[in-house]
Amino acid sequence: MAKVPVQFTLNGSEKAEFIDSGTTLLNALRDKIGDTSPKGGCHQGTCGACSVIIDGELRLSCLTLAETCNGAAITTTSGLAEGGVLHPLQRAFLDAFATQCGFCTPGMIMAAKVLLDHTPNPSRDEVVEALSGNICRCTGYEPIIQAVLTAARANSQNAA
């Protein structure tokens, strides 16, 4: 099968690959580019583990064809830390013990980041709504909700 070229920005750096037409963004990121932070859970768009941010919006990379991302700016959880310093959300997840097996964590953090980017001081209900597309088996969700609220408070204190 003929390969198709794709070119986009991943966590601020230019990426260009030749991929099989029909390759999902999830597989392109994991298998071609080597960013394994988005996880393949259900591969049907219901678990949220593959969530990434495309041009500022939360997207399921398992349902997104890589060739539709030409020219896009893509953010994954592996791009959040800057110079070895964890993103406030990552720090809050650690401090709140909001991760156990860790499989849902990158998707949760992506969903939370898009929420905080749009709504810096969310209510608990808004956090719940933002996370409702992501499934977790271990934590019972409460530590994750608390982590997002804590990160939001930390952000607003830094901004003040």
Next chain:
Amino acid sequence: MAIRRGRGVAAINYPTGMNLGGDPTQALVHSTPTGNFMVTLSSVDLGQGMKQIMAQICAETIGVPTDRVVVDTADTDTGPHCMGTFASRGTHRAGNAVIQAAKEARQVMLEVAAEELEVNASDLETDGQGNILVKGAPQKSISIFDVALSAHFKRGRSISGRGMFLIPRSYPEKETGAMKPSTCYAHACTVAEVEVDDETGEVTVLTVKNVFEIGRALNPKMVEQQLVGGSWMGISHALYETTEPYYPNRDHGGTDFNQYLMPGPGDLAETEIIVLERPSADGPYGAKGPGEMCANPQIPAVANAVFDAVGVRIDTLPITPERILRALKAQAN
């Protein structure tokens, strides 16, 4: 037709580990040339924190900081034998094996240090910071780094130890059927408050209050993390999870985990967790198993709460709206 409120309580007595053909776990501990310690296990860390706990247990036993211990888990081709991570057995079984292995390694470490310091090994103690001191004369000391270098390059000693923990199989007495399936029991009690819509059969869990008695909490934050997640999972077992949601025809059942229901972040009950620590006699530093048992008491507590609310006993899980409505119908007839 109304929303009816009910409250249910349940208590459990949970055996740590299992009693099939005996319940063994082995561990090996050895030092690297720079005085770090390696724990080798076949036990699996599923995210519950086995590696962290085993590092703490090994570090405590040898007398070094936890960050000096590396835990390698779960290669059943090459590792020492473990029955597995299930039945709340990991901390208890593997922890005891690690203590035994670490004690043997510590003894060799002290012997090498004794040769270097020209004292008797029984006169030495560790400071927990990576040094070995002469008791009563702490100015005479050697770092564990230097002890390891000496063992490896000068004395030709292997600072290592073998650990084995076995709960032997318990056979029932022929006359009475009595047996001792476990040596260590954790306990829990849950009070659940629910609302049941007697028109739709829908159950809403309002509050879940749990008390867990789990022996010594070796890592209190990780124990809490287990218990919070476990309490949620107990509610999930009670009301949601099944591979056959569309009774009675299996053909209409779920085909993958997308049709395996679990409560989401919007379905959480107000949850309270209280930990009681009663150190166990045969657990590593008094620990019991908090893992699987923490998802158990919520199930009968919810079933009892449903009974309290609408007067029907549901004895098949999960307690679905359909089962409640059928039971209400049967009760009315």
